[in-house]
Amino acid sequence: MNELRPLRNSLLDVRNLHAHFLTDAGTVKAVNGVSFQIGQGERVAIVGESGSGKSAMAMSLLRLLAYPGKVVSGEINLDGRDLNRLSERQLNEIRGREVGTIFQDPMSSLDPVMRISKQMIPPIMRHLGLPQDKARAEAINWLDRVGIPDAARRIESYPFEMSGGMRQRVMIAMALSCRPRLIIADEPTTALDVTIQAQIVELLKELTAETGAAMVFITHDLGLVARFAHKVGVMYAGKLVEFGAVRDIFARPLHPYTQSLLDTIPPAHQQERRRLVQIPGVPPDMKQAVLGCAFKERCAGAHRHCFETAPELDMRQPGHSAACWLPDGLGQDRFVEQALIPAMEPSGEPGDSRVVVEINNLHKHFVSRSSLPWRKPPVLRAVNGISLRISKGEALGIVGESGCGKSTVARLLLGLDPATSGEIFIDGMAQMVFQDPSSSFNPKMTLSNIIQEPLVVTGWGTRTERQGRVRELLSQVGLDESYLHRYPSQLSGGQRQRVAIARALALKPSVVVADEPTSALDVSVRAQIINLLMDLKQKLRVSFVFISHDLLTVSYISDKIAVMYLGEVVEYGPADEVFHNPAHPYTQALITAVPIPDPEAEAARAQKPLSGELPSPLNLPTGCSFASRCPEATDYCRTHKMVLKPFSKTRETACHYAS
């Protein structure tokens, strides 16, 4: 039953692949018996929680795992040749030639001290046997095709002279340059902005279609899968738990893990907000032997059998297999259960719409120190005149591309940096929740001390009162008291973010600023934190400023949204309206770029990604700041500045042509 017959036209046939990390602390069985096939020209997405072994699996295919990683056993048949049996030298003929690879981080995947030409041309010469000049022409041609403007000149640049998006394009050009038949891409867009991500995905789609290359595409983002893949493999604890065509998986997921994963995503079309599904527990420690199904502890449908024997991946329908003892996973029951969660009431009772935060014409300019005393220093306009209001209990979402000034606004609100000009009124106090859970806490302090710190510093209460308050806060964020004496390093990412929230709430602030509080977290945990924030907002009637790249999450959690571009707010209004009916061309582009985890919907969407990248805030354009990228920009736009003006009753926008 678990025999996988090779597809007739399969390009890559992986059988029972095992890869381990031999660490001092024990053997991490990162890939634990993975088998799948890929046909010619097929795009296969591999999804799964962090640590589930996606990268390890992908790197194993070309034996690129670095020490202490090691492919232990399995067959990797590429066109009938078992890569696992090849010598290093033979494999080097395959790497780059037959199989191209694209890595996650564009900033570090190119050699920083080598010109692009030096990195691209020699492999082409070697693999395709071309002379220098032909290889060069080929390289330039590829750079051109991935959308590097002025490729003949840019090929002589160093990577640091390019933006992240550009570098990822170069990476793609490199991977494709020897016309491989298979491309392995490990989260190629994760580090990029939504708009750039959309561009890159489109590019990959086009190019693989054109060259007929198949592709293994690893991602966290189910939306991207829907947009991009033909087939999906879901990994959990080093194994594939479900594998099938993208439509099948999204429409009828069979494994409880896949099902929960899909349910954790904030729905794009949801009239009333409901609580997100949370997957309880944590993935198993891959150093320990797993008895039975690895997902059993987190599975609502687990029964005795699951604790005894591990289910194998088996075919449920043609082209769709799953590894679960239950025929339908949690089945339709899960929707029943979900319906039990009360729909959330809209927050902010009409009677109490006191404004707690008011920002008027706020500017923040960073003036770097001039290098020569007599030269005028360059000025970076990070925030360039924004005005916002937040009422009590309201959540304001701020979105925008990287570098548009979101975090700067947050820092100004918190009084961490002085504003250059403008006013900020806060009724009460602002507190903060940070993005990076690893640097948010002093590693040398216990949780108790961390949460108490604001109280101690402000001289709040007596020692016992403070301890009482800490307990209260812990229970508010859903953490057990037994954690009190732990150090941050002993917590998981989600728990840390709960502690951060507890600390922010300690002084009963009127507004909590959360700068990308979930972007470092896994999907399942992300849902927990979003739910928690929603609960707190309702229970404590605290206002929130919620900053994120993730439009879907922002629109889910916020009452209002401010869309920022180059230090300015270009659109401002109620979340639903902005998300479903964007007025500003930039907002429109941003929303188009967001992939929706629904293959049908994705297929139906017009996909014209925003071109270009954010201009430098060091020298802003004179007219509308968006004019350089706006598909509808006119000469008027390019010369005339636009300020935020009312667009409808509830909204404001900064476009000359919005109506």
Added chain:
Amino acid sequence: AEDKTLVVRFYDDPAGFDPANIFRIENENIAFNIFSGLTTYDGKTGKIVPDLAESWETKDNLTWTFRLRKGVQWQKGYGEFTAADVLYSYKRILDPATASPYVSELTGIETMDAPDPYTVVIRLKAPNGGFLHTVANYHQGQIVKKEAIEAAGDQVRWKPVGTGPYYLDSIDVSSRIVLKRHDGYYKGPAPIATLDFHIIKDDATAAIALRNGEIDLLMRQSKEEQLQILKDAGFKMNHVDNYASSLKVMNFSDPILKDVRVRQAIAHAIDYPAITAAIAPSLQGAATSMLMPWMDVFSKDAPTYPYDPEKAKKLLAEAGYPDGFTLKTLGTSAQGVTEQQQFEIDYLSQVGIKMELELVDTPTFNQRRNKGEFMTASRLLPAINPDMILFSYLHPVNIAPKGLNGARYNNLELTTTIEAARAEADPERRMELYAKAQKIVMADLPYIPATSSNVFWPSKTNVEGVNINYLAQVNFWDVTK
């Protein structure tokens, strides 16, 4: 003669060879072979012998007449040596503009005359039986040429011109000094054409260089263990014994040391013969007097202080220190606490004296010692002139900081005795006075004799005639290879 070269180790950076302000023995060694004095010291016996003066006479130790050698040629074509050169040299030292530290040696001169080019008559202010030492071939006594001095300007120290057996051919202050034979030397050209001094500071390295055959003659090896190695390897161990004595200076301004019984107790408490035998049997011996046994005025009758801890304890008790006291000793940090000092500490502790060392670096040490800021300190007496030793170290006019009398010793009886001895023309009577002086000093003990040092110049076996005189100098005119 053949054009032989003798490679000699030189052990420190040269500091210049101007007789008016020359310092340190190694530099004087060079100057000794470049210049001449009216008299000089015999390499073997240490006696004063004629040099530029063929003969001299005095009746009263007051007026000295020197008959100069004729036909002596200056190096580098400066012509013949005459009496004018002698007058010029001494006047130069006496001239305040020269700022010579040796001016005091010549201040006893009343008048100087040159009745003819080969005669010099010097009248002293007071009789001085040791005057021949003053005009010997040794800093202020070395005769320079006016024209050469003037030509050199402020570089005199690097452009010495004398009448000695060798002249300075070239010098690289950091690595090398080359002397060449002065063919016009009055005793005839030296057997070796070139003396090539290589600066090798480290003693161990110098020994290796000798064993490697890189040098012929090792000027001064002062590591006992290296001496053993060289001796075992069959090298020639040229040496001079008892060339200088090392004294412990007892500062009389110290309330404890003022008491003669304390000083005698210290002297009895330390067994120097045992110490020197243990640490450096070749390089050191025990000293019994301020003067060296080979000096003509040395007296055997002065009191000595053999090792006798019981007597020391008794003396201390009599002086009122039955439980001892703390003896602060100033020393240099260059070698740290020397083995000798370690032994001294040990010996003194056995009679209850706690010796504490205060170690400072050499310049500081010199400065403090000259100012007399110490309780006890040590001093090496290198002077060959016994009269000078007694005057400088014991006469009240030389009490520190002005002079070298660091003990601040002022004993009228002794003062009159040495003054009389200096003036005395009758040799026998003079010897008696010197014997009396030594008796007083050794009974009074302003300086406790500790050790005497020997100087070794190991060489290859084929190097002959390395006679180290009592100033630790070698006359290279005698040396052959």
Added chain:
Amino acid sequence: MAHISISLPAFRSFQLQVSDMPGLMRLLSNRRIQAALLILVPILLLTVFRPFLPIPGPLETNLRAMTKPPSLDHLFGTDRMGRDLLSRTLAGVQISMFVGFAVALLSLCVGLVMGTLAGFFGGVIDRLMMTITDIFLAFPSLLLAIGLVSVMGTGMLPVVLAISLSDVPRFIRLQRSLVLSLRSRAYIDAARTVRASQMWLMTRHIIPNTIAPLLVAASIAAANAILVEAGLSFLGLGIMPPAPSLGNLIRDGQTYLEQAWWISTLPGTVILLIAISLHFLSDGIRQVLDPRSRK
């Protein structure tokens, strides 16, 4: 004579990430640290209990047993004055360890305070501090040593000061860079949002997190100080004989290499062992601190 230059090259390679406090257990389970302790602990124990061992005192001379090779009576042999070299070596370890420890502590403390001020406040203070450290770095350390010894006389204190003086600027710079990297941490911002005082930020958040990397540097500084002391002794600027610092022992013995190899070789081996284990110690701490080596 690289050691007299009192260089701490390890500083420059200091690419430590400031991260979690390593627990004692995690430190003790590191192989390098275990190896270091395996060498250090017995040596230290012997040193501490030397007075109770059946060996002569370090200063006791014995003219009947001069320059004896190692034997059962004298495990390390004797020197020229008949002193037992094992006893002297152990006493030397005590002195050398003290010098190493004092230098490390002094440099660490001064570096900590000054570096924190410079890194935290920046601006004029920072620039002034950097200029001063520049001046001290451009100053030959040997000269500082000579100067200090001349002013203060020889002894433990001037040696410790002389060595520290050239370490301090490096510690200041190290601490400064650590502080700079910590200053922008989110938890500092979190504390600032509740108006925590500068003092609070420095003592609660910054300093505790720089201690571990400073300790790494300090253990190398200690190892280095022991060797520098030996070099200073060679030039007569170190701790004065007869105090048997290891440097003195090696120096005393080195001219006897041909006749009595043991006089300098055995204490030298002990220095080597100590220095190596201090390096192991620092490597160990570094490994434990390095987030990448931790998986």
Added chain:
Amino acid sequence: MLTYSFKRLVQLLVTVLGVVTLVFFTMRLIPGDPISAMAGDSLSGAALDQMRNQMGLNDPLLVQYLGYLARLAVLDFGSTVTTKLPIIELIVGALPITVSIAIGTIILTVLISIPLGTVAAYMAHKGNRVLDNIITGIAMVLDLMPPFWTSLVCLLIFSLTLGWFPASGTVSIDDPVALLRRVALPVLVLSMAQVATLARITRTSVLEVLNEDYVRTARSMGWSELHVLFRHALKNAALPIVTVIGLSFGNLLNGTVIVEFIFTLPGIGNLLVGGMNSRDYQMVQTLIVFYAMIFVVINFATDLIYRVFDPRVQF
């Protein structure tokens, strides 16, 4: 670049001024002066004081200091206090020796330690701890041996027993062969102490680079291990290596004292110690000014070299 040079120039001036001031007053603060240093056992205090007066050493300190600065400003470095030799000439004479020792040491060190460190890093990267530990261990032992001890051992072995190199003899740059034979041992001794540091830095940096993503990229394009190691890893690891080389060059100039002493090489260290021992103010001050300038210039050179290895470094 212009900006950068300007900054460096200011830095140079400030550092030199600071160093000069520091050394001037330190020298005079410490007891003992040139005259007392010169005096042996047989000179009296009065005689010495007369000399002091003549040399202006009894003038008020501030007068001496300002006079010194004024002379320095016109680059008049003067002559030694006691021996009246022009200092610049002494330094110019000594510099080639020390510099050739330093350069020789750097070259030898680089030749040994970079391959060693790279191999160690590669071994560590591949999980071969044994070889890695052996290499680092040997380097460490070499590093920790006191140079005065190794110097003597080298002399005994190479000079006395084997007779390969002379223990003494004059050196000059006019006779490169002789110079080479004379500096060979000091270079060997000094390299021993440097190899460990540089090998360690090389190991750490290469190891770090080997873990970088772009190394994986290179592998994924089918490049062999050797290509990856030398084309990518070493070049990227160059920055810290260059820094250490630069710094150790500065240190070496400063740190050749003991080998110069033992191997009787008349270099800068020799001058410095001699100057200090004889309290030759002028000499020490001038040397320190030189050191400070060399220090800053080497920093500058290191920065320039950065640019060669890393195009990201901009001025």
